[in-house]
Amino acid sequence: MAAHNVRRTPLERLEYAIIVSTLMFLVVLTVQPLLNLLAISFSDPGKVAGMSGLTVVPNGFSTDVWSLLVNNPAVQRGLLNSIFITLVSTVLGVVLTALMAWALSRPGLPGRRAIFVFVLVTIVFEPGIIPDYFINKRLGLLDSYWSLILFKVVNAWYLIILVRFFEEVPKELIEASELDGANPFQIFWYVALPLAKSALATIALFYFVFHWNEFFRAMIYLNDQSKWPLQVVLRQFVVEGDKLAMVGVVDSNNYTGASQINIRALKAGMILLTIAPILAIYPLILKFFTKGTMSGALKG
CATH class of the missing domain: 1.10.287 (Helix Hairpins)
Incomplete structure (x- = not known):
């Protein structure tokens, strides 16, 4: 039946x-x-x-609230800064994590066990904010986007996820590729990556959410307010209640309509503006989760 x-x-x-x-x-x-x-x-x-x-x-x-937010220079700069920092960080993170994970998944890698121990140590003993600050200062990264982009550019947890995923790649596919004359990079590009689309989509989503929501380091390392990401602008307004910053003026005497702006409506609009990209990216990523892990192997 x-x-x-x-x-x-x-x-x-x-x-x-x-x-x-x-x-x-x-x-x-x-x-x-x-x-x-x-x-x-x-x-x-x-x-x-x-x-x-x-x-x-x-x-x-x-639409007064949205007009006010969209036309606010601080919000515009913050949105562009967040997009730039998040996209660059996500792309670098996925690329470097995938390359390192593929290398660590190969049994013949010299010092493989020692490298794994070092990765685990970074998880257990994460450096504090003070030594991290002095390192960034010595490298000249203070007040630079790179102080945020390079932070956890290879996340140890995501690295372990990809290593375990690459270890499940069938040896028969790798051996067949080697017999066809493929070099290690071609095997990585045409065999491993197509099989790991779902895993790569997962860590890309993790990297994207992590860097988009980052505000603590930006508050410490970015003194130039023109470089602030959107989350810091949100905190300035929602947490500190800086209403005038959202209205776009310094002195309320220069803006007679400041008292008419509803701060609750501004907070609602600002919160939605900061979470909208996260809500938009989920449907784009979810389609990779439904595909079989063997789809796309050896294509290209």
């Missing part, structure tokens, strides 16, 4: 209903705060004060 013709027992139907209901409840819990922020950011600024945390429909409609 075909699987779709099999009838569920009453107990199975109850279990199915409970599972679906639980998942739907979790979806609502996850999406509702985002819809609330979206509703507040698009509501009439004069009506935001009366909105509760459960509201998901705008009270009135206004």
Whole structure:
């Protein structure tokens, strides 16, 4: 009998209903705060004060908050800085992690065990912020994007994930490639990487989220506010309550409309602006998780 013709027992139907209901409840819990922020950011600024945390429909409609945020020079610079830092860090991280992981996955690598021990030591004994600061100072990286880009450019945890993944590459494929005259780099490029698409997508997502959300190091190493990423701008406004910074003025006396700007609506818009890229990248990455690990081998 075909699987779709099999009838569920009453107990199975109850279990199915409970599972679906639980998942739907979790979806609502996850999406509702985002819809609330979206509703507040698009509501009439004069009506935001009366909105509760459960509201998901705008009270009135206004784009004043988004116009203010998008046209704010600090937000524009912060967004461009975050995009640059995150993209460069992610690309470098994935490339260097993949190269190092492939080398460590080869049994014949000299000193392989010693290198693994060194990697594990960096996980257990992570350097403190003070020695890290002096190292960056000696290297001339203070007030430079590279102080953020080079930080954990090869993450030890992600490296171990890729090493274990590359170790599962069938030896038969490698031996067949060697018999066809492929050099080590060609084997890495045409055999290992196509098989590791799902793993590479996973660590790319990890690197992207890590560097996009980074603000602590930026606060310490970047004194030039024009180089601040968006997360630092967000902290300045949401945590410190620097309303004038978001309005784009220094002196409230020079901006008569400053008192009319609803700070709650500004916070909602700013929070959504900082998490939007993370929400947008997930669907692009998830498609790699559904593909078989053997798809694409030896292509190219």
